[in-house]
Amino acid sequence: MRSLSLRLRTFAAAILALIIFVPTTVLTLEKAFNFSLSQSMQQQLKVQSLTLISEFEFDNGLVQMPEQLINEQFNLPGSGLYAFIQTDQTIVWTSLSSLNQAQLPLLTPPAVGDESFIDDFIWGERFFLFAYTAEFDTGEGYQAVSFFILQDKQIFDAEKAHFASILWKWLGLVALLMLVLLLVSLNAALLPISRLNKQIIQAERGLIKRIEQQYPPELERLKSSINHLLNSEEQQRSRYKNSLSDLAHSLKTPLTVLKGTQNLPSDADEPIQQIDQLIKRQLKRAVAGHAMSWDAQLQIEPILQKLVNAMHKVYADKHLKIDWQILPPEQYFLGDVTDLMEMLGNVLDNACKAAKTRVLCQVEAMGRWLLISVADDGAGIPAEKRLSLLSRGVRLDSYTEGQGIGLAVVADLVSAYQGKLEIEQSELGGARIIMQFPLS
Amino acid sequence: MRLMVAEDDSRLLTQLDQLLQKNGYSVDLADDGAKALFLLSEHPYDLAIIDIGLPVMDGFELIQQARKKSVTCPILILTARDRWQEKVEGLESGADDYLTKPFHNEELLARIKALIRRAAGKAHPLIEKGPLTLDTLSEEVTVNGQHIELTAYEYKVLEYLLLNPQKIVSKTELTEHIYDQDFDLDSNVIEVFVGRLRKKIDPDGSLNPIETLRGRGYRINREL
Numbered sequence: 001m002r003s004l005s006l007r008l009r010t011f012a013a014a015i016l017a018l019i020i021f022v023p024t025t026v027l028t029l030e031k032a033f034n035f036s037l038s039q040s041m042q043q044q045l046k047v048q049s050l051t052l053i054s055e056f057e058f059d060n061g062l063v064q065m066p067e068q069l070i071n072e073q074f075n076l077p078g079s080g081l082y083a084f085i086q087t088d089q090t091i092v093w094t095s096l097s098s099l100n101q102a103q104l105p106l107l108t109p110p111a112v113g114d115e116s117f118i119d120d121f122i123w124g125e126r127f128f129l130f131a132y133t134a135e136f137d138t139g140e141g142y143q144a145v146s147f148f149i150l151q152d153k154q155i156f157d158a159e160k161a162h163f164a165s166i167l168w169k170w171l172g173l174v175a176l177l178m179l180v181l182l183l184v185s186l187n188a189a190l191l192p193i194s195r196l197n198k199q200i201i202q203a204e205r206g207l208i209k210r211i212e213q214q215y216p217p218e219l220e221r222l223k224s225s226i227n228h229l230l231n232s233e234e235q236q237r238s239r240y241k242n243s244l245s246d247l248a249h250s251l252k253t254p255l256t257v258l259k260g261t262q263n264l265p266s267d268a269d270e271p272i273q274q275i276d277q278l279i280k281r282q283l284k285r286a287v288a289g290h291a292m293s294w295d296a297q298l299q300i301e302p303i304l305q306k307l308v309n310a311m312h313k314v315y316a317d318k319h320l321k322i323d324w325q326i327l328p329p330e331q332y333f334l335g336d337v338t339d340l341m342e343m344l345g346n347v348l349d350n351a352c353k354a355a356k357t358r359v360l361c362q363v364e365a366m367g368r369w370l371l372i373s374v375a376d377d378g379a380g381i382p383a384e385k386r387l388s389l390l391s392r393g394v395r396l397d398s399y400t401e402g403q404g405i406g407l408a409v410v411a412d413l414v415s416a417y418q419g420k421l422e423i424e425q426s427e428l429g430g431a432r433i434i435m436q437f438p439l440s
Numbered sequence: 441m442r443l444m445v446a447e448d449d450s451r452l453l454t455q456l457d458q459l460l461q462k463n464g465y466s467v468d469l470a471d472d473g474a475k476a477l478f479l480l481s482e483h484p485y486d487l488a489i490i491d492i493g494l495p496v497m498d499g500f501e502l503i504q505q506a507r508k509k510s511v512t513c514p515i516l517i518l519t520a521r522d523r524w525q526e527k528v529e530g531l532e533s534g535a536d537d538y539l540t541k542p543f544h545n546e547e548l549l550a551r552i553k554a555l556i557r558r559a560a561g562k563a564h565p566l567i568e569k570g571p572l573t574l575d576t577l578s579e580e581v582t583v584n585g586q587h588i589e590l591t592a593y594e595y596k597v598l599e600y601l602l603l604n605p606q607k608i609v610s611k612t613e614l615t616e617h618i619y620d621q622d623f624d625l626d627s628n629v630i631e632v633f634v635g636r637l638r639k640k641i642d643p644d645g646s647l648n649p650i651e652t653l654r655g656r657g658y659r660i661n662r663e664l
């Protein structure tokens with residue numbers, strides 16, 4: 001299963017946290033607000049009831065209340081604040097504000113000296129209900145009188161809804177702000193990783209040899225591990241190549257002595273030749289491309305220039321004209337410098353051996369392929385021989401010195417790079433060897 | 441022709457010494473890079489054969505140091521390391537050609553002759569001067585198409601003079617190029633070789649192929 005990116009993981013975690021956090025916060029705050037509002041309402045209604053009690057009088061056993069109460073809300077019909085006085089299961093007084101209201105059902109009053117508060121009392125609409133029972137001296141004894149005050153909940157509900165709407169808006173805004181901040185800080189936190197990633201890609205492409213930028217302490221260890229890996233890979237590759245080169249050296253010097261020995265039977269010459277070719281080809285195959293973990297981008301022109309200079313020196317007597325065309329001029333080869341030199345060197349060497357006066361090397365990028373061709377004006381390679389030179393299954397000892405072993409090594413190397421090798425008739429008259437390599 | 445061979449394998453060194461001496465070359469031997477550099481800076485060689493894998497100082501460094509010390513003789517690299525990267529490195533450090541081990545003795549001799557010829561500005565194995573023709577490959581000398589029998593030393597003297605036709609070659613220089621370093625130098629021997637050469641090439645004294653410049657040396661007659 002494909003692993004999610006760090007950015008996506010962190011973002012998903014943040015969204016999840018916000019989805020849980022914002023509604024929970026809203027609910028908690030709403031609850032706290034309602035409770036506080038309800039408490040405050042209870043206190044207000046208690047004060048109202050005390051005002052009523054202070055205005056209440058018994059006169060000859062009859063309830064006496066002023067026509068206009070101090071709180072105007074009690075005097076205005078439909079104001080939302082209503083008061084009732086009840087004695088002996090009878091409503092003995094109602095405030096002017098309840099003029100158009102339905103008859104209040106008989107309520108169970110609290111015990112004398114007690115108060116009760118109902119925060120959701122249904123009387124047509126929804127009301128807060130506060131009740132208090134006090135005892136009054138009627139002259140003939142004590143009479144329990146209950147005061148009921150009802151406050152319409154509409155205003156309260158509107159206030160609650162308003163609060164909830166503000167709360168949702170602001171918390172939504174805060175959540176959005178938090179997301180933006182999170183994205184910004186996430187980007188800032190992931191920036192070094194992205195830089196490291198870019199440098200690793202550059203190292204992969206061979207544009208840099210080491211990861212050198214400064215990184216946060218958490219990534220420094222990774223950076224030094226990658227550099228260590230790159231170092232040891234390079235050293236190992238170099239050790240491997242040198243060991244094989246030393247092996248070739250230690251095998252070939254005694255072989256040279258053997259070959260130069262006087263009075264050696266003439267039929268010993270062929271096996272010696274075969275041993276030599278086996279060493280040449282197998283050791284080159286062993287180092288070809290395999291040890292390479294990351295490709296390096298190699299500029300072709302400087303390498304070609306060196307090889308052409310070498311060819312001019314080696315084939316000075318032939319006065320060859322060796323030209324090259326590279327399109328585009330900065331064209332690169334993805335791979336190891338030793339391998340490129342080996343392939344180009346062998347093909348150029350063959351061409352110089354075969355050429356009469358001219359050798360032409362052309363390098364061009366065609367679609368996803370890099371084409372390197374070397375043509376000469378020599379005798380060419382007969383069509384029937386071309387296939388056998390290119391087939392990789394051909395027995396090693398069937399290669400002839402010069403044309404054969406060089407091309408066999410080239411064929412092995414080209415194949416190690418998933419490339420193709422072809423032989424054509426050149427426009428110059430001789431052979432044209434074409435090496436094709438995938439560009440990516 | 442005087443050659444210097446630097447090779448660390450004693451068996452191969454002996455073999456090369458024998459091969460080259462048998463083919464008429466004077467040979468000085470070195471089994472490490474430092475000795476080879478000393479020989480190259482002390483003696484005027486016609487060619488140096490240098491193995492890349494030398495102890496003390498490797499072949500690449502030896503060639504670079506020798507070229508810095510104005511050693512101009514052609515250098516043939518002998519190497520078992522046959523990767524092009526190493527060949528190019530060797531040629532860039534100042535060598536003129538390379539030969540990978542193992543090699544045929546004939547190929548080595550052909551390369552030596554070609555390099556000496558090339559250094560003398562002669563691309564072809566035949567050196568012609570008037571009626572005189574010298575084939576550096578077959579080591580044959582003819583005058584007006586007539587074959588002349590020469591001893592190895594007489595051939596060496598004539599070849600050296602013909603490869604340096606514009607130059608006055610002193611007896612010391614001739615001696616150095618014909619004999620090994622251990623040989624006791626005696627300039628009278630050169631006079632004897634030149635005298636014999638004159639008699640064989642020009643028995644009636646009409647050509648005067650080798651001029652004597654008194655107190656300075658010998659030169660091939662420019663009017664031939």
